[in-house]
Amino acid sequence: MNPATIDRIDLPVEELKWRLNVSGANEAFNYYLTMDEGHVACIQIIYSTLGWSPSVQVSGRFYHANGQNYTKTASFAGTAMVLSPDRHSATCEKSTFFFNPDTWTWTISYQSSAPDELSMELEFVATDQGCQINGGQKNFFIDKPANGYVLSQFIPKAKVNATIKVDGQTLTAPHAQGAILRYIHNKPTLPGRWNWVNFQTNQDSLLLLQFEMPDGYEYDIDVSSEGILVLNDKTVAVTLENCATHIDPEPDSTNGYLVPSRLHYEWIGKTKDGQELKVLLETPAAHMRGRIDVLSELPYFLRVFLQTFVMAPYIYHWVEKAKVSVKIGDEVRILEGSAFLETTFTYKMDE
Template identity: 25%
Template sequence: MFNWAKQQLANVAGTQEPIYGPSAIKSVATEAEKTPYTEISRNDLKWQAMDSTSVETHTFYIFGDNGYIALAQLIYSNVAGIRTTCQFNAKVFSSDPSSKPHLWASTPLNNHDFNEDKTSFYADDCAIELSEDGTYYTIKSMNDPNAIVNLKITRSTPGFQAGTTGTTLYGTDMENPWGSMRHAFWPRCVSEGTITTKDGPMDFKGKAFFAYALQGMKPHHAASRWNFLNFQGPTYSAVLMEFTSTPSYGSTLVCVGGIVKDGEIVIGGVDSTATHTQVKKDSENDWPEPSDAKYTWAGKTKDGKAVEASVEGSLGERVDRVDVMAEVPGFVKTIVAAAAGTKPYIYQYHPKLSLKLKIGDEEIVEEGTIFTEATFIS
């Protein structure tokens, strides 16, 4: 009970958590031992809208056939059951940030609501709707005249989550966990529509990726570091999402990933790795910024063929370095700033690299578009 009370204090006040050790985290990998992954349905994409401290997100990464890259994201946050805030973010990456900055639009939303089964979200001048058959989202926002969003994202392969629930649990009593982390993905989608800026409409016909995430606790208590990769090739797509828990939970590594092609999941589960093979010290904040990286996947197809895959090479010049504290909504800032030693930065890259894939005896090499992030929190 005392642990639970200390945890509640940490949740509200941002105080540092005690060291509970690795026994206080139950990785989704334990579910994946029996069931590497499950395909997700419309039911798995409901907004939970928790009434305790949490951050829930829908994030869409869009890769236009014309070379444009954008991100559209809805963040639903709750602070200690006291205050709920919703924010819509849109980012259009500049091909030459030195001469033209990235477009970043972040708007607090008013009068939010959900449809009856909580698969669609509405607010003033904003709607993210899941289709009745669960195969596509429409994303519309007129909250910022600099970035008017009108997109449709249709999955071209089933979505999945690791294990049976996609969820890692935190707490000293796993029957009553005090925190959680869940991810679900649509790894391969087609996109259509526009983001209209001051310069006019930008066409985003192309490929896309969708990630659902729910951090059922303070974000900086859940993880200290993140790695994320999304690969989109002519035939295959790959996703990898890795986080390292804070020292309070034994700095436990949790990595989920998968490889898909049109119409089918090749593999999914927790047998993935992300390694920064070369790093350089960021002169502004001392984080070890990656310059080269290697990502791997392993598993078995539904018919039992062994699969190994990797993406490896130079990440090139970063496309952006995001000072999270400068861009997150104010209420999140107040939670995170209270935690000593928290200085979150996200490094974003967009290199052209190849996916090397071995399925049984068949070897495939496919060059594609990559979007990858390395996040350092504490």
């Protein structure tokens, strides 16, 4: 289960360097953008040492408020990714990901294979630097990191200046909201289900990253859940006693995964100044924006490698207007904003 206490939440800037030295792992930076008009975008660069040789995948997704979805994914050999001397920045083909550790600013130029259809120029400026809970690493077996782990690091709130070209049109958003998730999944074939929440208002942010391990393998953890609450651009709480609940699930006719009709999330803990905290978010899963057959987007040799584990991972994305109830001590406040919600199934899990 989750550890009972939070010993530290600091994220030293040196730990945001690319490593590229973990065997059998995926290492990724994920950049999330929420615009006032209701558009949502995300960019991922992932370096994988699964399979027979390293590979890199760069993906861009733009979910237009009018319901149109735009997605571009490209895969390359691992040698296509070039790091800066300080290992904080990376270039892959025509896309660049530059991080200034002095100002906690990320400057991203994403160029898909068809730039008129989808390209993005983004600048993320962290409002309160970053966060990793208890050093960031969760080992599947407590004293045996070589047997698999997840390392997660968060930039829970950033101000974003964005210029996005999509379907021949240029959109600008000088005051968008952002979040960044960096992770390393060592032996990523092991967790069975993931949930990710990125809720944003102009000054607030609420994140949840939860993974569940399948039964029957005697892992030292069964569920790991990390939450972060930002109010007025400052991190006020991190939590470990959280839950993501799928309500009224229905089987996907293609893969058999039980896809929720409603989503319910809870965060329970204490604020940084010691007050009791309870946060609730519940919403219909009404606006599915992405249904991603992960294997179909992977290079052939990596796809074959993962299929040897009888894996058929699928990712589901929803974008919902949502209300969040935040109770701190005896005070309750309601936040209204946009929620980007993601569920990933690796294996079928018991409900």
